[in-house]
Amino acid sequence: MNMLTDAAVEEALDASQNSDTLKMRGEDVCVFYGEKQALFGVNLDVRENQVTALIGPSGCGKSTFLRCLNRMNDTIDIARITGKITLDGEDIYDPRIDVVELRARVGMVFQKPNPFPKSIYENIAYGPRIHGLATKKSEFDEVVEASLQKAGLFNEVKDRLHEPGTGLSGGQQQRLCIARAIAVSPEVILMDEPCSALDPIATAKVEELIDELRENYTIVIVTHSMQQAARVSQRTAMFHLGNLVEEGPTDKMFTNPDDKRTQDYITGRFG
Amino acid sequence: MSDAVYKGGNAPRAAAARRDIGIKKRYAAEQRFRMYGVAAIAVGLFFLAALLWSVVSNGYTAFWQTSINLDVTFAESVIDPNGERATDPNKLLTANYPKLATEALVAKLGVDPENRKLVREVGGLISNGVRTQLRDMVVSDPAIIGTTRNVWVLASGDVDSAVKGQVNLEVDESRRKVSDQQLTWIRTMEADGVLEQRFNTGLFTRGASSRPETAGMGVAIVGSLYMMMIVLLLALPIGVAASIYLEEFAPQNKLTDLIEVNINNLAAVPSIVFGLLGLAVFINFMHLPRSASLVGGLVLTLMTLPTIIIATRAALRAVPPSIRAAALGLGASRTQTVFHHVLPLAAPGILTGTIIGLAQALGETAPLLLIGMVAFVADYPTTPLDPATALPVQIYMWANEAERAFVERTSGAIMVLLLFLAVMNITAIILRRRVERRW
Ligand SMILES: Nc1ncnc2c1ncn2[C@@H]1O[C@H](COP(=O)(O)OP(=O)(O)OP(=O)(O)O)[C@@H](O)[C@H]1O
Ligand SMILES: [Mg+2]
Numbered sequence: 281m282n283m284l285t286d287a288a289v290e291e292a293l294d295a296s297q298n299s300d301t302l303k304m305r306g307e308d309v310c311v312f313y314g315e316k317q318a319l320f321g322v323n324l325d326v327r328e329n330q331v332t333a334l335i336g337p338s339g340c341g342k343s344t345f346l347r348c349l350n351r352m353n354d355t356i357d358i359a360r361i362t363g364k365i366t367l368d369g370e371d372i373y374d375p376r377i378d379v380v381e382l383r384a385r386v387g388m389v390f391q392k393p394n395p396f397p398k399s400i401y402e403n404i405a406y407g408p409r410i411h412g413l414a415t416k417k418s419e420f421d422e423v424v425e426a427s428l429q430k431a432g433l434f435n436e437v438k439d440r441l442h443e444p445g446t447g448l449s450g451g452q453q454q455r456l457c458i459a460r461a462i463a464v465s466p467e468v469i470l471m472d473e474p475c476s477a478l479d480p481i482a483t484a485k486v487e488e489l490i491d492e493l494r495e496n497y498t499i500v501i502v503t504h505s506m507q508q509a510a511r512v513s514q515r516t517a518m519f520h521l522g523n524l525v526e527e528g529p530t531d532k533m534f535t536n537p538d539d540k541r542t543q544d545y546i547t548g549r550f551g
Numbered sequence: 552m553s554d555a556v557y558k559g560g561n562a563p564r565a566a567a568a569r570r571d572i573g574i575k576k577r578y579a580a581e582q583r584f585r586m587y588g589v590a591a592i593a594v595g596l597f598f599l600a601a602l603l604w605s606v607v608s609n610g611y612t613a614f615w616q617t618s619i620n621l622d623v624t625f626a627e628s629v630i631d632p633n634g635e636r637a638t639d640p641n642k643l644l645t646a647n648y649p650k651l652a653t654e655a656l657v658a659k660l661g662v663d664p665e666n667r668k669l670v671r672e673v674g675g676l677i678s679n680g681v682r683t684q685l686r687d688m689v690v691s692d693p694a695i696i697g698t699t700r701n702v703w704v705l706a707s708g709d710v711d712s713a714v715k716g717q718v719n720l721e722v723d724e725s726r727r728k729v730s731d732q733q734l735t736w737i738r739t740m741e742a743d744g745v746l747e748q749r750f751n752t753g754l755f756t757r758g759a760s761s762r763p764e765t766a767g768m769g770v771a772i773v774g775s776l777y778m779m780m781i782v783l784l785l786a787l788p789i790g791v792a793a794s795i796y797l798e799e800f801a802p803q804n805k806l807t808d809l810i811e812v813n814i815n816n817l818a819a820v821p822s823i824v825f826g827l828l829g830l831a832v833f834i835n836f837m838h839l840p841r842s843a844s845l846v847g848g849l850v851l852t853l854m855t856l857p858t859i860i861i862a863t864r865a866a867l868r869a870v871p872p873s874i875r876a877a878a879l880g881l882g883a884s885r886t887q888t889v890f891h892h893v894l895p896l897a898a899p900g901i902l903t904g905t906i907i908g909l910a911q912a913l914g915e916t917a918p919l920l921l922i923g924m925v926a927f928v929a930d931y932p933t934t935p936l937d938p939a940t941a942l943p944v945q946i947y948m949w950a951n952e953a954e955r956a957f958v959e960r961t962s963g964a965i966m967v968l969l970l971f972l973a974v975m976n977i978t979a980i981i982l983r984r985r986v987e988r989r990w
Contacts, residue, residue: 350880352876352879352880355875355876355879357802357803380882380883380884381882382882383879383880383881383882384881384882387880387881388876388880390873390876390877390880392873394871394873394874394876394877395877396874396877396878396892397874397896406878406881406883406891407881407882410881410882410883410887410891411882457877460877460881461880461881464881464882
């Protein structure tokens with residue numbers, strides 16, 4: 281009885297944390313770069329308020345899939361995509377969907393920190409300005425401070441908001457980029473190897489941040505670090521040669537994967 | 552055994568010795584290469600210095616012009632002997648003004664006014680430009696008729712050359728343009744402070760003239776300024792818009808490749824071809840006026856466009872793609888991305904390219920000859936549709952004149968042109984330094 285209640289409580293807790301609401305879904309997604317096919321019919325669900333990690337050897341199409349989720353592939357002339365990707369049940373490749381609004385809802389953080397060569401303040405105020413989320417100076421001040429707070433950067437930069445964002449350290453720059461993405465209040469944040477240019481301490485800070493952000497945002501992260509995937513994600517998807525090999529809860533993927541290739545990759549036998 | 556030890560000890564040393572030789576050779580090669588570099592720069596500097604020396608030593612005297620101080624009496628008997636000026640306004644325009652100046656100088660030098668030959672020689676000291684100078688004084692204020700005024704008038708070109716020591720006095724008097732008598736007068740006037748070299752503002756304000764002392768490059772400067780303005784107003788926006796479209800929006804395909812190749816080819820087309828094109832299109836087909844700075848500006852625009860497009864595209868390409876990705880990822884449209892982020896970062900490069908293109912256009916001569924800008928234009932152009940010349944064309948025209956005074960003006964004009972070019976290029980460098988890439 282007692283045991284049962286404990287299990288039930290745990291399950292309930294789990295459920296509340298990992299509410300399995302579907303946020304985004306890819307159905308039979310194929311991507312071609314010119315003649316070359318980079319993704320072969322990928323089906324993947326992204327659940328709300330969870331961190332989904334995409335892992336797999338280099339060149340397997342993780343970034344390609346990630347870029348499909350906010351249509352950044354549109355900016356590559358030769359890229360072509362088939363299949364269906366939905367956000368809250370809406371097809372994001374529907375011609376009626378405004379890509380500007382989509383990218384405001386699905387933000388992105390890149391592998392290399394890429395702040396604008398402007399002030400820290402301007403870096404963050406830019407998104408809200410073009411989307412009309414703030415108009416008055418006080419509103420901008422507010423959103424800048426809130427975003428920096430959420431990105432855990434405010435205390436470090438509060439005295440130098442008007443100095444160039446490019447003058448920060450690499451880790452600070454990456455958190456600035458995350459703050460910039462947060463500033464437009466996205467629902468989903470895509471991160472493509474956000475820590476690969478950072479040292480371990482900066483990486484730990486960003487990972488901590490990702491874990492906190494999960495409360496309010498849905499996160500999809502590409503990473504080459506198995507430990508990172510294990511530390512920050514709730515679900516993991518394993519890609520190989522443009523195919524989705526398997527997908528599941530992170531602890532299961534790392535302890536008891538179904539597919540031999542996942543097993544081999546996680547244990548470092550290839551990749 | 553000792554052999555073996557000996558060998559074993561020697562082997563690395565031998566290798567070290569071989570390596571030593573290699574290093575020496577490399578150092579020698581490096582030294583040699585540096586020497587070549589220094590030598591190349593020295594040769595370049597030498598020619599630059601020689602060029603500047605020849606231009607400056609020939610031309611610096613052009614900025615001073617000999618003038619004579621006269622007390623001119625505006626005698627009514629000379630200007631308007633029959634008192635007709637109230638009825639015939641042309642009377643004041645056609646009066647014999649040089650006579651007034653000659654009379655004043657005759658009086659000053661104490662020459663017998665009845666001696667026709669001497670009076671003619673005195674008249675030869677004064678530039679014919681005095682006609683317009685005195686006429687303008689009288690026309691603007693007829694009340695000065697009958698009074699005496701102190702004026703500085705230009706000495707004739709030959710006197711100017713003599714004062715500047717450019718006349719060979721060894722030559723027999725009959726084959727000289729300045730007689731011994733005139734030389735004596737010049738000396739006395741110089742000693743009395745009546746004749747002196749004054750700064751030559753006329754060089755910058757006057758138009759074309761067949762007499763060197765009254766020839767100036769004012770019209771050419773204005774013509775060049777008009778053309779620069781037209782080039783800037785047309786080539787910059789068109790070039791930047793074309794580059795942005797090609798670089799940021801156009802799909803990568805055969806057509807854009809073809810356009811790219813053609814733009815690069817256009818940059819290499821000899822400028823005289825653009826002149827022919829301008830002649831055919833703007834003058835023969837569109838019937839725009841000949842010799843007009845508008846046509847010159849249009850031709851130079853065509854010539855400058857490829858330069859600006861190439862520079863702008865290079866500047867746009869130098870903006871890291873991560874900046875575009877950052878803006879697009881935030882939901883900025885392509886246009887917003889370009890105008891908010893890419894263009895500001897590319898601006899220094901674009902400005903530099905534009906200024907270099909403008910400098911090229913400023914020094915261009917050949918196409919302007921073809922569209923008739925090599926004309927004798929004495930009056931200022933009030934609009935770009937009026938006939939004008941350009942600085943390099945003015946230099947070309949003066950270089951064809953034989954008089955010594957035109958030679959110094961040619962070099963003087965070259966100095967002015969070089970100064971303009973230097974200022975433009977320095978501006979380009981300063982702009983580039985100022986707005987150095989900040990990422
Ligand atoms: N812009 C592009 N043009 C052409 N081919 C591309 C482009 N981007 C990616 N590819 C190709 O698509 C395939 C998948 O690339 P992708 O960048 O998605 O791999 P990835 O899993 O993110 O690799 P990595 O871990 O090294 O970042 C690769 O074979 C790559 O060569
Ligand atoms: Mg990648």
